[in-house]
Amino acid sequence: MLEIWLTTYLLFLFFPPFVIIILKIKDSIKYQQIISFASGYMIRNQWYAVLNSKELKKNKILGMTRFGEKLVFWRESNGEIGCIFDKCTHRGAALSKGKILSNNMIQCPFHGFEYDKTGKVTKIPAIGKNSPVPERYKVHAYPAKEAFGLIWVWWGEQLKEYPPLPFFEDLDGFLYATYKDYWPVHYSRAIENQLDVVHLPFVHYNTIGRGCRTLIDGPITKWSDNELQVWVYMRVDDGSKPQTEKELPKPTRPALLHFRFGNIWQNRLSDKFRIFAAFTPVDEENTIIYLRLYQKIIRFPLLGKLLTRISHRFNRRILNQDKRVVITQQPKKSSYKMDEKLIPGDKPIIEYRKRREELLKL
Numbered sequence: 001m002l003e004i005w006l007t008t009y010l011l012f013l014f015f016p017p018f019v020i021i022i023l024k025i026k027d028s029i030k031y032q033q034i035i036s037f038a039s040g041y042m043i044r045n046q047w048y049a050v051l052n053s054k055e056l057k058k059n060k061i062l063g064m065t066r067f068g069e070k071l072v073f074w075r076e077s078n079g080e081i082g083c084i085f086d087k088c089t090h091r092g093a094a095l096s097k098g099k100i101l102s103n104n105m106i107q108c109p110f111h112g113f114e115y116d117k118t119g120k121v122t123k124i125p126a127i128g129k130n131s132p133v134p135e136r137y138k139v140h141a142y143p144a145k146e147a148f149g150l151i152w153v154w155w156g157e158q159l160k161e162y163p164p165l166p167f168f169e170d171l172d173g174f175l176y177a178t179y180k181d182y183w184p185v186h187y188s189r190a191i192e193n194q195l196d197v198v199h200l201p202f203v204h205y206n207t208i209g210r211g212c213r214t215l216i217d218g219p220i221t222k223w224s225d226n227e228l229q230v231w232v233y234m235r236v237d238d239g240s241k242p243q244t245e246k247e248l249p250k251p252t253r254p255a256l257l258h259f260r261f262g263n264i265w266q267n268r269l270s271d272k273f274r275i276f277a278a279f280t281p282v283d284e285e286n287t288i289i290y291l292r293l294y295q296k297i298i299r300f301p302l303l304g305k306l307l308t309r310i311s312h313r314f315n316r317r318i319l320n321q322d323k324r325v326v327i328t329q330q331p332k333k334s335s336y337k338m339d340e341k342l343i344p345g346d347k348p349i350i351e352y353r354k355r356r357e358e359l360l361k362l
Contacts, residue, residue: 041186041284041333042067043359045156046262047165049278052178052290053149056081061106063096067155068283071142072096076104082117083144083153089113089121089137117141149178150278150290166226166262171274174294175304177312181319185326186333187263187279187287188356193326194265194277195257195348197232203321207314212236216345217243220251226262228355229255230348245347259352261359272296275315285332291319 050066051073062073063086070086072095082104086096093110100106105114105122114123119141121133143154148167183190193199197219200209217233231251233243258266267275276292293312298304331338336357342350 041188041360042155042281043261043356044362045154047152047154047163048262048280049150049264049290050153050280051151052180053146053151054178056151059100061096061098061100063094065282066153067281070094070096071153072106073144073151074100074106076117078104079146080117081144081146081151082106082141084115084117084119084141085139087139089139090124113137115139117144149176166260166264168258168260168264168266168276171266171276171294174272174274174296175299175301175308176276176292176294177305177308179291179312179316179319181289181291181316181323183287183289183323183327184285184332185287185329186284187281188334188353189326189329189332190279190287190289191259191263191265192334192349192352193322194267195228195230195259195352196346197230197234197257197348198343198345199325200234203325204318207318207321215240215242218245218248219345219347220245220248221347221351222255223351223355226260228257228259228348228351230257230259232256242344244344257348261355289319291315 048066051062051064056062056073056075058075060074064071064073071083072086074082076082084095086094088095088108088110090108090113091110093108095106095108095115098107098109101114103114105116107114112123112125113121116122119139120135121137123129124131124133124137127133143158143162145152145165147165148171152165154162198216201212201214203209213234213236215235215237217235218231219233220231222229231248231253233248254268256268258268263279263281265277265279269275272295274294276294278290280288280290282288291312293308293315295304295308295311298307334340334353336353
């Protein structure tokens, strides 16, 4: 140990640039360790909806855990969103306990270090306002943007140009209401529940599953680029065998269920009535669901919003029926190859798991 300290001291004394390189490598390794924690269960190079827009107030800093990391969010005066690690590079204090300055920087509450949205420290008060800040004083930052009433974060490689958000374009022009719910499960379980067509007559026996339609024909699944589309066929068990996907006629109507990676889902109940969900990863064992009801049956703003809110209460009841069961599943995280004996009606879940497994390996 003495030899290591002596070598480090001599390097610092005679070769300071070499020591700076070592420190940069150390910072890089630390960052890779943080990233590797999430990379085991997060699909890289995706936009993820991480907040409802109304959660991020003007002139307020918001600290949240997303992707297993503590992050801090804020709005700049021009409306752009900042998102960086919620840990000061100096002494490890939470930046979310600081404040937003008039120059759009956020200030650490401990020693006043100022950060921009790229994660770079722009000012260290203790060394003087005119002193340049060394490059190594920074934390990791995520590209973030606001659209469709949501805050989105890019989780992956830094790019010159980023792909478009994975939102459902056909929801433009709808009125909507949002409900936020916390589930103590891995996001894969929450998503699979919304692709599970077999559970309806049992979990939702007194709501959307009425009618005892327990027999599942198909279902038909189709991938269109990044989107999984599902056509659902359910009927009362009359003793006949379920039809396979190949035996069913080619669909002439739009799919009922739509899922896109980036973890968003849509239930297309009709042309004017939809259910939407964004599954936001908190960490490996926790997920937040932003559930929305979209409608354009009534276009008058006041009446339309009233209908949306009243109808949304029913959706919350359905979601709670799901939650009661899904939180009991073991293990909390699903995978393509695991100890579950799936059936033909689970085809949408199998398709999701298979594609997710492929994307995790990229």
